[in-house]
Amino acid sequence: MKSSRRLASARIIAPVARQLRVAGVLSVTSGLIWPAQAGALAWAISGWVTGEMTRTGIAAALFILGGVLSALLTRAAGACLFDAADRTIARERAALILREARARADVSSAEVAALAVQKLPLLQPWITRYHVAMVRVAILPLVLLAVTFWFSWVAGLVLLVAGPLIPVFMALIGMAAEEASRRQMVEVGTMNAMLMDRLSAMLDIRLLGAVENASADFQDRAEALRVKTMRVLRVAFLSSTVLELFSAIGVAMVAVFVGFTLLGEITFGSWGTQLGLGEGLFLLLIAPEFFQPFRDLAAAWHDRAAGLSVLAELEELDTTGRVAFLGTARETAPLRGPITLALSGAAVAYSDRILPLPDFKLNTGESLALVGPSGAGKSTTLEAIAGLVPLARGRITVCGKTLDEDTADAWRARIAMVPQTPHFADQTLRDWLDPDADEAALRIALELAEADRIVRRLPDGLDTRLGETGGGVSGGEARRLMIARAVLSRRELILADEPTADLDPETAQLVIASLKRLKDAGHSLIVATHDPAVFGAMDLTVEVGS
Template identity: 65%
Template sequence: MDDSTEQDEAHRRRAQARIIAPVRDTLRRAALLAVAAGLIWPLQAALIAWVISIWVTSGGSDTGAADNALLAIAGFVALGVIRAGLDRLSGRLLFDAADRTIARERAILIRREARNPSEAGSAEVSALAVQKLPLLQAWVTRYHVAMMRTAVLPLALAVLAFTISWAAALILLISGPLIPMFMALVGMAAEDASRQQMREIGSMNDMLMERLSAMLDIRLLGATKRAARDFETRAESLREKSMAVLRIAFLSSTVLELFAAIGVAMMAVFVGFSLLGELNFGTWGTPLSLREGIFLLLIAPEFFQPMRDLAAAWHDRAAGYAVVADLDALDEAERVALVGTGARAAPLEGQATVAVSKAVAALPGRALPLPDLQLKAGESVALTGPSGSGKTTALASIAGLVPLDAGAITVCGHTLDAQTADAWRARLSLIPQRPHFPDETLRVWLDPEDTGRDPSPALDIAGARDVVERLPHGLATTLGETGGGVSGGEARRLMIARAALDDSNVILADEPTADLDAETAKRIIEALVRLKDQGRTLIVATHDPALAAAMDRQVHLPLMHAPFASEGAS
């Protein structure tokens, strides 16, 4: 066994342990119910064969035969209801297991990336959480049930056929194994094609987010046609990889249907010529009866059905392995560790001071020196410097969102570490470069602790009263995730109002005037100055000379490499 085969086997074992093992008991119960439902069909087939043979032999004139036929029909219906109930219960267990699995993996992914982000782009993480994880559902709900049904039902039906005709059983046993053999041959190709499709989905989402975030620059540089061509090329690549998966699926399905159809046709030929008296072998001493022949014809398609289901579920399994490969890759990625636990805590005691001394931020695979700072309570400072100099990383480190490789950050007279980080963050308000509004009203968002305070003074400090008054429902308005319904400057003023309403006395603002016109930027600066005049400690990262000049002092950062976040400015 070569290294690549060993790696594939190891990957499959990890995937089974990660996705299937936690819900194995549920899958086993669901599979047993599905098998029980499948074993009901031979009973129904026997009743159908009995009814038809009664009608044929009696000519429809025998009253007793008619009564027996009605009894058989009632039994058929009752068994059908039981079978449907078992299938429904099995399906409920399977979809519950799939929902729990997807919810667990999505929660782990989002929680980890929110607190310990890797270098993976937000588009890649979003594609994995929203587009790829749901592909696990078909694997969980179909494959393992199909495996158990394939292991039990064909053998049981072959044994029943053998009790009637050894030739009929031989037909099934010769044609049946061709399906798993061909399925094994296409399995590796299907898994490889699914992996390539998953990678292309993530790459396309990354490119889309990158182009959207740089749309203004693209338009200013006149590069819209080139961006459209790039997107068209990537979309065509995704189409080709998706079609490769579909081609394999349709090819294998066609061949498998052919084998199944040949098997059923061979059974029909045997039964038909036996009933006509042309074939006088294959039974146990007595000619094949009409009832036995109809029974064999009815169970023949069901002999192949579990294997056909397994062939379809094989592609679901391949897609599931591809998704787990992406999850494993993200698990192993280097990431920034959140300092502390991220839990709620009482505010850290002491004056709102900040001191950064010979600190070096520990980023994935590299380290970034931070500027030395000495900031008293109520002071303000502007971190300036070119993009890539580490301004955003400095803010994140001061907030305890990035650990240190060396040096120290002291806040409120305490060393910023795992024991103090959560309490320190309880004194912070962060004004990020890109606003985010959850699915709740502005009133709730402005006052997340539900203190019942009047937001009007905070709106006046931020110069945002007119923004709220213009909204259709005022403070009862629910904005879109990125602030749909307000402009970029208005969204940032609302974020300043939220900081003003909060008890936090340290404000960290990342490029609060970026991409704004001069008048709007002036209003943002005035709002921040009003916060500073309230005695709040203020640290801003900015390229804006006017905002930097409004602070008590400035600290210039030289150009460094590998900022904390690729937001166009750091």
């Protein structure tokens, strides 16, 4: 528990500590205005009873002025708090996305997305409510208790006994709340990962007739999330019940004491003179406000538990082993020299084993096929060539220089990748291909990739917006469009991962034809494939995993 508090202070609170302090001062100042308002109200009411109506105007003016001032202070405090929360969430989200983009971890992308989109916003109520509630509960009850003791030691004693019991029970319940929130956060991430997995395999699920089983699995996971969410709510209701019980008892005892004192049934409890109507009303107005900071803290206690659960996930993800790519991913001038590539004794650390890569050389204008069984390392070899995974041993030489941190960005400026799974951004096909290319360049690239007829068939031609996975075109058409994009990038080396996978023979031949035209146009090619027709069209064939 102590370590989690230190971690929260260092990572979440410290960067915005100044704003939180300002908000705390403003909020406490706003709370200190209430005793003055309560005094003005009690003074006015006692004046009505005694017939001194001249007090009314002055008391009303004081009450309204205090209300306006309190509202302005509360608004200023809220602005500081929400700005601090927005800054914190933006900082953590940017760090998360940057790190995951640069270094892959063995964590589902759905879980990372759930953390970035669904869970990080849970830090906002923690920052905007919990910290200022802690400041208020440390100051306002003590001030109101001192004011109460000034008028009546009995009323002060009632509040003194009832007040401290609330934090004790809150601390006991808070331990259960934190554990329940942690389990709920884990279930949210697991459910997102399961959803993404089922969506990506939806075609296979339907072909295998497993739709009902997949639906049942999802219902079970949803039910597990519901159960964990209800546990969090039960803890919240329990803590609220305990708080309201002690608050109600405390206020009721003060009300009973004041009532019987004004009736003359109780003649003790004040300092010398008996309580009058004004003093009694003042105590009745002060008593509920004594418990209000505890109410605010109880509400924010669950926000703190949820925030600590999110922080625990962030820390766990921080310590997860990951593989960083070479370079800085910044735009730089292309590496000089003719396109040459050589792998010598290279191997990468893949999961829990060392995966050796094949030795080969590629010269300018040559084409090469990487062949081998699934899992042999064909895709990993392409990633290593692009500097996306570091080597555990051996060497990759590009353009006569070692591929390392200093040369990776310049080397990537000369290569283009055609991934197995297409991905289209939310923009027109023209902008996705190349926003700076003219009509002639676009036409040449599309013809080279055997994709010109695809564009003519689309309803809006180059102004068509395709879905993220290429909705509106087939798999083979999407890959030919990706080849056209690689051509427009003016990169000399093209890396293609399984370009004919899952395609019918006729469509596969069109993709192969586009690759051959790329080679004839002077591009160098490296293709990872299972297809004999593909590696039969390449100059060289290299066995991976042999």
